[in-house]
Amino acid sequence: MTIYEVAEAAGVSVATVSRALNGGRVAPSTRERVLQVAGRLGFSPSPAARVLATGKSRAIGVVIPDATGPLYGRMLRGIGLELAQAGYTYLVESSERDPGREGQVLRDLSARDVEALVLIGSGLGPQALAAMQGELPALVLVEREGAELAAPMVTIDNESAAERATRYLIEHGHERIAHIAGPRRAGRERLAGWRRALAAHGLPPGPVVDGGFTEAGGYRAAQELIERDGFTAVFVASDRMALGAYRAFREAGLRVGADVSLVGFDGLEFGAYLDPPLTTLRQPAQQLGQAAARAALAVTRGERPENVVLSCELIPRASVMEYGGGP
Amino acid sequence: MTIYEVAEAAGVSVATVSRALNGGRVAPSTRERVLQVAGRLGFSPSPAARVLATGKSRAIGVVIPDATGPLYGRMLRGIGLELAQAGYTYLVESSERDPGREGQVLRDLSARDVEALVLIGSGLGPQALAAMQGELPALVLVEREGAELAAPMVTIDNESAAERATRYLIEHGHERIAHIAGPRRAGRERLAGWRRALAAHGLPPGPVVDGGFTEAGGYRAAQELIERDGFTAVFVASDRMALGAYRAFREAGLRVGADVSLVGFDGLEFGAYLDPPLTTLRQPAQQLGQAAARAALAVTRGERPENVVLSCELIPRASVMEYGGGP
DNA sequence: TATCGTTATGTAAGCGGTTACATAAGCACA
DNA sequence: TGTGCTTATGTAACCGCTTACATAACGATA
Incomplete structure (x- = not known):
């Protein structure tokens, strides 16, 4: 036909x-x-004929770090919903957290004629990206470094969220609050939020240990904190690390939600089923996706959309208890 | 260029x-x-020019029931890996578990010129699909009804897996084993496997209650079982339902892993973090995706690939305890 | 040497749309 | 009634490939 x-x-x-x-x-x-x-x-x-005639593919490329990450499904849903309204589709590829592979994936998607590329999460550094930008279509960065890249960015307000989390602990009577930190921009911002909340309440920053955003790292970090001592609560920069921390505390004979309070970050499903359930900050994954798609559509029209910053929601659960006592 | x-x-x-x-x-x-x-x-x-000239889009369409489902990410990874080797890509769309929407999604993907469609999980019934088949490219069915559809099928061996799970309970001394069942093909096959294991050991089937594959359904089903009594273990046809069952048992003052043993199905991540951790059967999600992609590539070549049946792995955890005593 | 079969390469016709440009029709106005 | 402007529609080129068919070159064979 x-x-x-x-x-x-x-x-x-x-x-x-x-x-x-x-x-x-x-x-x-x-x-x-x-x-x-x-x-x-x-x-x-025929889409192909139309693309050939117009030079517009009505498709954008999406790169995620890990096909199995629980948040990416939600982001993709947001992207799909938003694009469908404009008659666009998307192609996804996963870099499997390998920057080298990400380079290939980017080239591959460009060769497939996508009109814009949405890069989600960490991957190739800004300088590597800048070097490739000539051979790539317009970029949109989601929760990723690269402010210097002249690409619209969609992020969450890590610092405010972290501050909110820490304030929540303070409001529950905690005065010595440690932090298990993560790397990169997200890690730095969450650390800054924790600092800011403590400073705002005139509290000294508790110990900080890096956990590399992994479960194993969270486990080791918590062990180190336990050794150093001097805190009644911990703000953990990711749920995955909080998982490791639970294990470390349990092994040390400390009860989360009683002997020590914990707040995580991300809002992953399993947090609700931990014992005790984990207080955390839910990332607005679907909205991130939608915002990214809107930005991508805008750049295909030659516009230069505003950066978007979304905020996280605190989900109070039993891992945080009122702290009453002395040292 | x-x-x-x-x-x-x-x-x-x-x-x-x-x-x-x-x-x-x-x-x-x-x-x-x-x-x-x-x-x-x-x-x-230029892919568009090539498609126009050859009539082959080198893309297949994938329909999933739910963008946020934890297993679909793994399946998509498998699909992507396999397709990439053949120089193909895929377009995903989610039906959001709405059969009507699935119809649209199928039409939409066909209009986008995909060479084959991989339909994952439940959705439009076989007769509805048969009615549409004329306007669609070749189908591949993954874990879905439709044996009569003349489309290659990729499935897991639900019955064997269920039998294995039940046998595991029997080997741990349980003789009165209930079942929380699910709907559709997967539900029926898991029920059959449970029956077969009991029959093979000369044990009478315990009570069966339907839980609709949802957490709430699992909760109600477990409540009903508790009321009826007469079992020391339950084979639950999905982890999601097992989650509800945990809650029901807890509320009834029964300790999972002590007063009652539980085996779930699917191998979802949260199962490892339940208290006690849930014994379950892990679905080979990535392999399902790979097999589906291989089948899809085969049908684009005009072949009629064999059906594929994959098996699940039992993951023993603390929700199952040795049963020693009498009634 | 004329003929034929191979093999390597070129020419040009699509594939199915979009769109610049040409044309025709209709109307207002002098 | 002729002129010019606006509006609706048609003609055909083009987008960048693939591929059927034509052609040329080259040995091998009679």
Whole structure:
């Protein structure tokens, strides 16, 4: 079923059909008739032909660090929803947290003619990206370094969220609050938020240990904290690290939610099923995806969209208890 | 950068370039030269033009029931890995568990020229699918009803896995084993496996209650079981339902792993963090995806691939305890 | 040497849309 | 009634590939 058959059936030329279908100048009566015929014939234009003719693929590429990450599904849903409204689709590829592979993935997606690339999470550094930018379509960065890259960014307000989390602990009577930190921009910002909350309440920063955003790292970090002592609560920069911390505390004979209070970050599902359930900050994953898609659509139109910053929601659960006592 | 520029630079015609690039008949020396020039110029052929010329899009469509489902990410990874090797990509869309929407999604993907469609999990019934088959490309069904559909199927061996799970409980001394069942093919097969294991050991089937594959359903089903009594262990047809069951048992003052043993199904991440950790059967999600992609590639070649049946792995955890005593 | 079969390469016609440009029709106005 | 402007529609080129068919070159064979 091609546009020629529709033209023939409607008794007009292909140009008129094309115009009727794409909102060009056509007499209303003609448009009506063409649309009707096209509908009856079940005509749907060949995307390939359209791409070839217009040079616009109506597709954007999305790169995620890890196909199995629980947040990425939600982000992709947001992206898909938003793009569908504009008649766009997306191609996803995962870098599997390997910067080298990410480079390939980027090239691969560009070779597939995507009009924009949404890069989610960490991967190639800003300088590497800058070096490639010439051969790539417009970028949109989601929760990723690269402010210097002249690409619209969609992020969460890590610092405010971290501050909120820490304040929550303070409001529950904690005065000596440690931090298990993570790397990169997200890690730094969360650390800063923790600092800011403590400073705002005139409290001294408790010990900080890096946990590398992994479960094993969280475990080791918590062990180190336990050794150093001097805290009644910990703000952990990710749920995954909090998982490791639970284990370390349990092994040390400390009860989370009683002997020590914990707040995580991300809002991953398993947090609700830990014992005790983990207080955490939920990332607005789907909204991040939607915002990213909107930005991507904007750049394909040649616009330069504003950066977007979304905030996280605190989910209070039993891992935080009121702290009453002395040292 | 088009094939014409490459042809010009290499001093040959576009036909020769095309042949050199696609493995047609070309003199080895010419091929060498063309490849070199193309490489130097960074030529990468326009997918749209290629699709238009060949009628093959080198893309397959994937429909999942739910973008946030933890298993789908793994399946998509498997699909992506397998397709990439063949130079194919995929487009994903989610039906959001709405059969009507799935119909749209299928049409949408077909309109996007995919060469095959991989349908994962439940959705449109076989008859509805059969009715649409005329307007769709070849289908591949993953863990889905539709044996009558003349489409290759990729499934897990639900029945064997369920039998294995039940046998595991029997080996731990349980003789009165209940079942929380789920709907559809997967539910029926798991029920059958449970039955078979009991029969094989000459044990009477314990009570069976339907839990609809949801957490709330699992909760209610467990409540009903508790009321009926007469079991020391439960084989629950999904981890999600097991979650509800944990809650019901806890509320009834029964300790999972002590007063009652539980085995789930799916191998979702949170199961490891329940208290006690849930014994379950891990679905080979990534392999399912790979097998589906292989099947899809085969059908695009006009082959009729064999059905694939994969098995699940039992993950023993603390939700199952040795049962020693009497009633 | 004329003929034929191979093999390597070139020419040009699509594939199915979009769109610049040409044309025709209709109307207002002098 | 002729002129000019606006509006609706048609014609055909083009997007960048693939590939059927034509052609040329070259040995091998009669």
